Structures are given as C-alpha cells and as structure tokens.
Amino acid sequence: MNLFADIRTLVLSSVDAMVASGDLPAGLTTDNITAEPPRDAAHGDMATNAAMVLAKPAGMKPRDIAEKLAVILVQDPRVTSADVAGPGFLNLRLADGVWQQVASTVLDAVTDYGRGDLGTGKTVNVEYVSANPTGPLHVGHTRGAVFGDALASLLDFAGWDVTREYVINDGGGQIGVLARSVYLRYLEAHGQEVAFPDGTYPGDYLIPVGQKLKDKVGDQYIDQPEDVWLGPIGDFATDEMMDLIRDDLAQLGVRMDRFFSEKSLYNTGKIEACLKKLDDMGLIYRGTLEPPKGKLPDDYEAREQTLFKSTDFGDDQDRAIQKHDGAWTYFAPDIAYHNDKVERGYDQLINVFGADHGGYVKRMKAAVHALSDGKVPLDIKLTQLVKLFKNGEEFKMSKRAGNFVLLSDLIKEVGKDVTRFVMLTRKNDAPLDFDFNKVMEQSRENPVFYVQYAHARVASVMRKATEAGIDVSDAALKAADLSKLDHTAELALLRKVAEWPRLVETAARSNEPHRIAFYLYELAGDLHGFWNLGNAETGLRFIQEDDPATSQAKIALARSVAIVIAAGLGILGVTPAEEMR
Template sequence: MNLFADIRTLVLESLTTMVAEGALPGGLDFANVTVEPPRDAAHGDMATNAAMVLAKPAGMKPRDIAEALAGRLAQDPRLTSAEVAGPGFLNLRLAPSLWQGVVGQVLQAGTDFGRSEMGRGRRVNVEYVSANPTGPLHVGHTRGAVFGDALASLLDFAGHDVTREYYINDGGAQVDVLARSVYLRYLEALGREVAFEDGTYPGDYLIPVGEAVARDKGDAWVDQPESVWLEELRDLSTDAMMGLIREDLAALGVKMDVFFSEKSLYGTGLIEAAIEDLRGKDLIYRGVLEPPKGKTPEDWEPREQTLFRSTAHGDDVDRPIMKSDGGWTYFAPDIAYHFNKVSRGFDALIDVFGADHGGYVKRMKAAVSALSDGRVPLDIKLTQLVRLFKNGAPFKMSKRAGNFVTLRDVVDRVGPDVTRFVMLTRKNDAPLDFDFDKVLEQSRENPVFYVQYAHARVMSVLRRAAEAGIVADEATLAGADLELLDHEAELAVAKKLAEWPRLVETAARSNEPHRVAFYLYELAGDFHALWNRGNDVPALRFIQEGEVAASQAKMALARAVSVVISAGLGILGVTPAQEMR
C-alpha cells in the first residue's frame, strides 16, 4: 500500500543482486538508501540516492553505480525509465498503471489507507497541555493541546500504542495561591470588600467557585486563619479548576487517557524511590556548582548541595535536587514523575512544553536517560507563542481570565475545527500568527478553507452523480476502469495520493504533525487544479454526459481524494466539510 516503499524494495533487491554478481563489493550498508519524490517533478516520478550514499564505502564513482543500477531497474515492468543525472542521481518514471492502481487501493482501504505498522505496537506516552490548575486554558495552551493531540493521533495511525497524558501540577505553591484567591471570592460572595494582592488570581472564573464555597460553608471560614481552611480549599479549588480545564479540552475535542497528579508523588515514597535509583547508579552526590552565567564570585555564594550528575547524560551542568532546608527542588518531583513513566513500561516518551521551558530540555532528557539506562528516548517538543490578530492588527479580546485570552474565547469565535487546523499550519517551534479574519476567509490563502473546500467539492460531485442516475457507491467506484485516468492532470493527483503513506511515516518518525496539514493543502491544490482545468477541457470534468464508465473512473479519483483528506483531517482532529456555506 506504500508505493514508495515498494520501489525502494526493488532498488534494494537490485543492489543485492549487484553485490552477488560482483558489480558491488560485499558488506555495504543499505540503510540510508532512500526513494522519494524528486524536488522537481519534471525530473521524474521518484528519485533514489543509492549511488551517492554507496559510492564512498564501495570505493567507486557514484555515476558508475547509478548507470549499473539504472540498467537493472529499467528491466522491471513497473518502471518506464531509469535515468542517471548529474554526478549520480537516479530518476525513475513509473508506468501509469501503478498510479491508477493507487486510486483503487485508496477506495478499498478507505480511511485506513496510509496506516502503517512502523510503530509495531511500541508504547509511547505523549504528555501535553499540563497547565497549572489555576484557571482556564489560554491561547498558548491551545497550541500545545492541538499539537500534542494531533501528534498522538499521528503516532497511533503509524502503528504505535499511544497514551495521552496530562500532568496536574497540584503540588506547588501556585495551588496555595489559587486557594487564597478562591478564599477572597468566598468573602466577596458573603458581601465583604476584598483586594487581590500578592500575586493572587483576579479572574472572574473564580467567582462561581467562591459562591459555591459560600453556599456550602456559610460564614464558618470568615476571619479564620489559613490553618483552618487552606488545605481543604486547595483541594476543592484544584478540583474546580480541573473541571474547567476538562471542559476547555472537550470544547477543543481533546480527550486524555490519564490525568497524573503531582501531589500523588509527595508523602508516598515515589520521589525518594526515584532519587535512590539514581543514587544507586552513582549519580547523586553532595557538591558545589559553578556560578551561573552572568554571575561573578562577588555576587554568588557557593554552597554545598545535593546534586544530580546530569552531565553524565548529556546536560551542560549538574542539577540540584534538594533545597538547603531539606525540601525537594521543583526538579525532583519531575524526575519522580518520569521515573513513574519509565516504570510503566513505555518504549518512548514525548513531552510537549511551552516555549518558556527551553532551558528544561537537557536536564529532563538526562534524567530519563539515567532512569532508563538509555533504553527509553525522551523527545521534548516546544510550542512557540501564538500572536492574535484581527484585520492584520494585534487583537485583544475580553479577558475573563483577568490577564490572558482563553482557549474558549478562540474556540467560541471560530470553532474547534478552524482552531485546530490553523494551530498546525506552522511547525511547533515557529511563532504562529492567528488572524481571526483570515482564518474564516474563503480563499486559497486560508488553508483551512482550501482543504475543506476540496472535500466539499467531492461530496457535491457525488450528489450530482446520484441526481444524474450514475451509480457511485464505494464498491462500484472501487471497481471502476481506472485505466481511463490517463490525463497528466489526473495522474498528478494520483501521484500525490501515493505520497500519503510515506508522508505518514515521515511525519511520525520526526514527531511533526504539521506535515499532515501541509500535505493536505498540497493535495487540495492538485485537486482544485484538476477541477479548474475541467472548465477548459471538458474531458477532465468528473461527470461525462452519456459516458458512465468514464464518469465512474473520474469520480473514483475524486472520491479517493476525499478519503485521504478525511483521514488526514481525522489525524488533525478536524471534521471534513460536506458542503461549504
């Protein structure tokens, strides 16, 4: 089902034969031999780097290898030509029947076309969002939520066993601040005058929480010290905020498999167990760190600390895990949390962090490497900021949260589908501009509309076929005479469809779901180009009057486009449009 993989297998078989016949020396590693679309479509359908990567280890000129390989590949009936270019590039052209056959494969497999066994059931934990439970999710969290959710879906589509996880940061001082803020709203609900000071959270979202406490407790906590109400109110407030966050995630179509509480690490021996594991590997010691960058001996007081020898696993400096008062640093519970992940038997871990966590990457990777003895890789993806615009100018909406724009503000204005797709139109580590007018614009410059319009156009063709009495159900289209798809514009669409399985594996291998959005935009572009050419070339129109077989073949191609778009949008968490309004 992956035509690029099939042709790569043909190349590798030909190289193996060349070794057996003495045309190439033995012991060559073919792992880096690729078959992929050429940068310029005019050069061919596919290109292989075989001669270029094997020349040095083989002690031969790349062009000599390429010419010998081309001679063998040209004998295969699936290829119409194998041409050597430049110093040793090898461009391949495939028989039209292969591209036509892709259309049939898509229709037979449905939205499972492109699914891969690349992951082979490897267990992967994707942790994302993990916002502090102190209020609703803001627009920055939105990008991390969409990216993490799409990445999890992509990995699942590529054969991995994926767990979606949210880490609740409910063990730190910020939760005490939340409780104090709710206490102020509680007093306010009872008619008291209050002032939000000392970093407390002034957002209106805490008003209903304070009112609920007032109904439940009456005036029992009025004028009482924190020792009376803080612990209970901390738990109550955290639960309320997590309920709010779950509602935000649901509005965006995000569902988590696991919500893991940081608080559960304290007083349970889990932090101590993780540190003892590292101590047993001689990675915990007492020592003095060098002054941080920008500090001088005059303004830096060296002191002995309990340190994790993270430099042994690739970090720049060793890291403190215990404060001078004997309490854990913020890094210690994070070590314990990842120790828990490793202990749960995951084969790979992925953390999706905000841009402000860049300095945290090396230490966390070092910790996971140490805890798993290098067995479990950790990939940390940073999501850059989202800048909001309206009519090309910076835009600020009402801030129910007190000091930021919420996820719900965005979703309520443009809907979850638009929000999700737009958040994936840039690579995660690049800033993203979100213009509320442009994302709803009906033009090619709006990728959301452009892709959805392609899907809706296919649906309109199928409706018109039904009105014309042409049978166009899935089984009929799958059995259509696809040899009738012989125009270059039709084959161009089929060639783009053939790239989908390869794209899935490439995107999953690099943990980059934005590649799916980019591909869908390109596929939509090829389809729209074919549609528009039909305005000038009647033979390219999808419904051919009086020609049922030709109509069914062309509709098979259109339906295959909608199937792949639907599969890709499914990975992104977007519902395909049936019609445009």
C-alpha cells in the same frame, strides 16, 4: 500500500542481484538507500540515491553503479525508464498503470489507506497541555494542546499504542495561592468586601468557585485561621479548575487518557525512592553550583545542595534536586514523575512544553536517560508563542480571566476546526500569528477553508453523480476501468495521493504533525487546479454526461483525494466539510 516503500524494495532487490552477479561486493549496508520524489518533478516520478550510498563502501564510482542498477530496474514492468543524473542519482519513471492502481488501493483501504506499521508493537506516552490547575486554559495553552493532540493522533495512525497524558501540577506553592484567591471569592460570596493582594489570582472565573464553596460549606471557614482552610480549599479549588480545564479541552476536541497528580509523589516516598535509584548509580552528590551568569545580587552566596550529575548525559551543568534547607527543587518531582513513566514500560516518551521551558530540555533528557539506562528516548517538543491579530493590530478578546485571552473565547470566535488547523500551519518551534481576518476569508489565503472546500467539492460531485443515477459506492468505483485516467493532470493528482503513506511515516518519525497540514494544503491545491482545468476542458470533468463508466473512473480519482483529505483532517482533529456554508 506505500508505493515509495515498494519501489525502495525493488531497488534493494536489484542491489542484491548486483551482489549475486559480482557487480557489487557483499556485505554492503543499504539502510540509507531511499526512494522519494525528485526535487524537480520534471526529472521523473521517483529518485533513488542507491549508487551514491554504495559507492564509497564498494570502492566504485557512483555513476558506474547507477548505470548497472538502471539496467536491472527497467526490467520491472512498473519502471518505464531509469536515467542516471548528476554524480549518480537515478531518476525513475513509472508506468501509468502504477498510478492508476493507486486509486484502486485507496478505495480498497478507505480509512486505513496510509496507516503504517512504524509503531506496531510499541508504546508511546505523549504528555501535553499540563497547565497549572489555577485557571481556565488560554491561547498560550492552545497551541501545545492542539500540537500534542495531533501528534498523538499521528502516532496512532502510524501504528503506535498511544497514551495521552496530562500531569496536574498540584504539588507546588501555586495551589496555596489558588486556595487563598478562592477564599477571597468565598468571603465575597458571603457579602464581604475583599481586595486581592499581589500574588493572588483576581480573575472573574473564580467568582462561581467561591459561590460553590459557600454552597458546600456555608460559613464554616469564616474568620478561621489559614491552616484550617488552606488544604481543603486547595483540594476543592483544584478539582473545580480541573473540571474547567477538561471542559475547555473538550471544546477543543482534546481528550486525555490519563491525568497524573504531581501531589501523589509527595509524602509517599516516591521522590526519595527515585533519587535513591540515581544515588545507587553514583549520580547524586552534595556540592555547589557555579554562580548564575551576569551581574550577581549583592547577597548571593553559594550554598551546598544535593545535585544530579546531568553533565554525564550531555547537560551544560549538574542540576540541584534538593536545596540546602532540605526542600525539593522543582526538578526533583519531575524526575520522579518521569521515573513513574519509565517504570510503566513505555518504549518512547514525548513531552510538549511551552517555549519558556527551553532550559529544561537537557536536564530532563539526562534524567530519563539515566533512569532508563538509555533504553527509553525522550523527545521534547517546544511550542512557540501565538499572537492574535484583527484588522492588522494585535487583538485582545477578553479580560474575564485576568490578563490573558481565553481558549473558550477563541473557539467561540472562530470555531474548533479553524483553531486547530491554524495552530498547525507552522512548525511547532516557530512563532505563529493568528489573524482573525485571514481565517474567516473564503480564499486560498485561508488554509482551513481551502482544504475543507476541496473535500466539499468532491462531496458535491458524489451527490450530483448519485442524482444522475451513477453508482458511486466504493466497491463500484474500485471496479471501474481506471485505465481511463490517462490524462497528465489525472496522473499528477494520483501521484500526489500516492505520497500520503510516505508522508505519514516521515511525519511520525520526526514527530511533526504540521507536515500533515502542509501536505493537505498542497493536495487541496492540486484538486482545485484540476477542477479549474475541467472548467475549460470538458473531458476532465468528473461527471461525463451519458458515459457512466468513464464518470465512475473519474469519480474514483476524486473520491481517493477526499479519502486522504478526510484522513489527514482526522489526524489534525478537524471535521471534513461536506458542503460550504
């Protein structure tokens, strides 16, 4: 049940009635008509822009349409009033029974409340994390991992068939660097003194990898030339690093459906076949690019390269796919990889990139548009940097990985749930400060605590009610006399619960899981505020002594809030708290 969708349907049927009566011309487009909460709750329960949308195409004044529409709307028993505001907005007030019915609907659907059909029958590929397999995940990867995972869960909740994907960047020169670094740790495991030159990875995390290599091959690679061991050690080290990355992701509660090896594109003809596909469309040519902006290096020389006509699809300039010496640019295998995804038949593609990939957005969208003939949209979400703070100062926790903070250390410090929730308390493209002092507080300033505490409070009510002999099964609560929920504060809390299905749809349409975190914080605040009212006004307490029937109605309200909080936290990958410790 999406109450806002139901009222929008009522508005549309009322518009149809006006067309049938001749009060509106036929053939009007109603796609942009909405029913949503008014900006000021004092104005009503819902507002519709129907008159504003229809006025110009109908050749009528908005207020004239709104006044006639209001007469029809109030004939529905759910609508108690329809008031014209401003130039022609309609503010609607709904009967108390509409809101009381929300609790029954939630208790009937339970975990399915809010699940939508927006993506029913559609497939989406969400590619995220995709860190180079050269070391453990660090804080810089964490935000993209959490955002991508929550987005995938949100789309699944909204009805999409979701594939979570990680592309292993094992086809570039960084794997050679990794192999050389592991070789040095391998020599070290054999008791040799080694030095790490610039351009290698000196992190301690490679010490056990070097030891494992020794255990596997003994002294087989000692004093051997690089061409003997570079490839095998590169493969061995990549596998070890991916095991490490999978373990890091597991600690964060992230699971992938598919790992795609970039290496599988090389020497298989896949890159060439993909580029031929573009060439056959007339989108590949030989040419030179404009020099980079700013001061040119003295030895700059414009050289002819193989280029993709990305400007045909909105990019700022065409992009090189093959260098003058025949080597592929980074863009070429990326095009082939996305072509693979297009050919797998997804209806939508989503990539989650770090902010440093901002310059890659237009060219990648251009390539997918060309490869899919514009039929498969690609949405690229950029995640901004995370800064860690403790006691008011930027905080560094570990040097074991070199010069970055490990994801595993962050989780050990604050836990998975805190890490995930905090990463979603800002929009993905806004910088985020992770303050260790704040996230460990038990206060409203700590959003994780605030939301989990709301769920824990309801759980405590359920336990106390059970101890008092009150049946608090969902079936019993649904059957309660919900008309007893007639206090202004109770109805306000039900209104907030009713927003959940609409919120899910809005967040899924925009690919913005942070909206879930924001909503949960607001809902938790409403629950805590209601709880505080009950401290002063005994009639608002969830458990009414010697009145099990009224208690059941009030507990039905509390249980509805908890169901929505649990569903929202589930999307975010956070465990609902049954009690606070």
